[in-house]
Amino acid sequence: MSYEILAINPGSTSTKIGVYKDGNEILEETIRHSVEEIEKCGTILNQLDFREKVILEVLEKKKYNIKNLSAVVGRGGLLRPIEGGTYKVNEKMLEELRQGLQGHHACNLGAILADGIAKLLNIEAFIVDPGVVDELNDLARVSGLPEIRRKSIFHALNQKAVGKRYARDIGKKYEDLNLIIAHLGGGISVGAHENGRVVDVNNAFDGEGPFSPERSGSLPVGELIKLCYSGKYTLEELKKRITGKGGFVAYVGTNDVKEVYKMALSGDKKCKLLLDAMAYQIAKEIGRASVVLCGKVDAVIITGGIAYNEDIQRFIKKMVGFIAPFVVYPGEDELLALAQGGLRVLKGEEIAKEY
Structure with missing residues (x-):
């Protein structure tokens, strides 16, 4: 039928x-x-x-x-x-x-x-x-302050779809695999998928984890507190600096990765540093997820629009290729x-x- x-x-x-x-x-x-x-x-x-x-x-x-x-x-x-x-x-x-x-x-x-x-x-x-x-495990929810509990808000639709796609491609069930899946787009989320459940993931909605084209990523807490009390920004302005006007937007005024990459290729050292730093932070987050899974990882998968960039692919693979097979499913459908x-x-x- x-x-x-x-x-x-x-x-x-x-x-x-x-x-x-x-x-x-x-x-x-x-x-x-x-x-x-x-x-x-x-x-x-x-x-x-x-x-x-x-x-x-x-x-x-x-x-x-x-x-x-x-x-x-x-x-x-x-x-x-x-x-x-x-x-x-x-x-x-x-x-x-x-x-x-x-x-x-x-x-x-x-x-x-x-x-x-x-x-x-x-x-x-x-x-x-x-x-x-x-689907976070209880350990992943603890922040270090009783007033703050870690939340799970991430690119679940694409991460789950890609996990199931990979499982089909290798003839296995998504629920039988341990995967690390990194969604690389305007926001970036890296999830530890353990037997079909995302047991740990950065809160991409609030700008946690690696910085991205328009999000700040996790910041040094002490310096962030000073910024909050500097008088330079309102609450809403600071929230925008973290999600929407952070990352590449804050540094070079654009969230277009292709444009930043083009400037880097033409010799702009700042843009080259930013691209490498983003890839570096993504790789670190993948490494963190591998520890969550106790090193038992069937594949490391990157997806999302930024995954089309072969230089970023290579940078991340160089750092995390030792963990598990490195798989790329660019884009998000x-x-x-x-x-x-x-x-x-x-x-x-x-x-x-x-x-």
């Missing part, structure tokens, strides 16, 4: 959609939304109607018959911490996303849009591995990852979880 799945990934100024038949792409489209269109809505929740309307219009324009769909899968939003997997969209999930209990972000619209379109067709709606996936999660449930390979 064949299954066709609509995947929906809403961003701040775009909605990405894809239709997949048994995991193979039928169509993919990035729908851009103007700033005026977004601002006219006022709140993120008020964007639902026009986003759903434009999704259906694009599918009609592409001459796709939505009655062929078996399920709709949306990008998971800012929910309470949950373990990884594919989840049925239910009323409890929808209510919490509408209320923004963990924060308001465009990704919260993914499950709501999936549910709305699925109800039109009387089919199932799912989400897959949202960024709040939390989030729509496909969403569709694959739904497909596993429809085919009976995975049981959908209840939120």
Whole structure:
């Protein structure tokens, strides 16, 4: 039996959609939304109607018959911490996303849009591995201060999809492997995957771990405290310096790795140092993850947009190649990852979880 799945990934100024038949792409489209269109809505929740309307219009324009769909899968939003997997969209999930209990972000619209379109067709709606996936072991939660508990917020969708992809490629189960997976993009997260669970990972949302094109990474605590009380920045400005205006943006004014790399190749020593330092910190974080797994590592995998850069690949491999086989899956295909999660449930390979 064949299954066709609509995947929906809403961003701040775009909605990405894809239709997949048994995991193979039928169509993919990035729908851009103007700033005026977004601002006219006022709140993120008020964007639902026009986003759903434009999704259906694009599918009609592409001459796709939505009655062929078996399920709709949306990008998971800012929910309470949950373990990884594919989840049925239910009323409890929808209510919490509408209320923004963990924060308001465009990704919260993914499950709501999936549910709305699925109800039109009387089919199932799912989400897959949202960024709040939390499978940390108890040791990883302890920070050193009782007021602060370490959190798990990372690129769960891509990391989990890549782990399962690697397992398929070598003819094994993801749950039978110990993997270190580094997602290298605008933010960077490095997860220790032990038998299918991410038992330790840096909180990429708050800028922990290696610095990245737009995030500061972990900082010297004493110096950060001094900066907090320097009077130079407000709370919101400092939060932006950590996530959004840190990393390459803070040093050279751009989050475009290709641009920084181009400047480095043309002789800019500062840009060369920054690229090497980022790769150095990524490698250190991978080394830390190998200790979490007691050195029993089946593969070290790098993924995400930055993984396309062969010089960065080589730098990291030189430092961590001794740990385990070094594997590169560049890019991040989030729509496909969403569709694959739904497909596993429809085919009976995975049981959908209840939120």
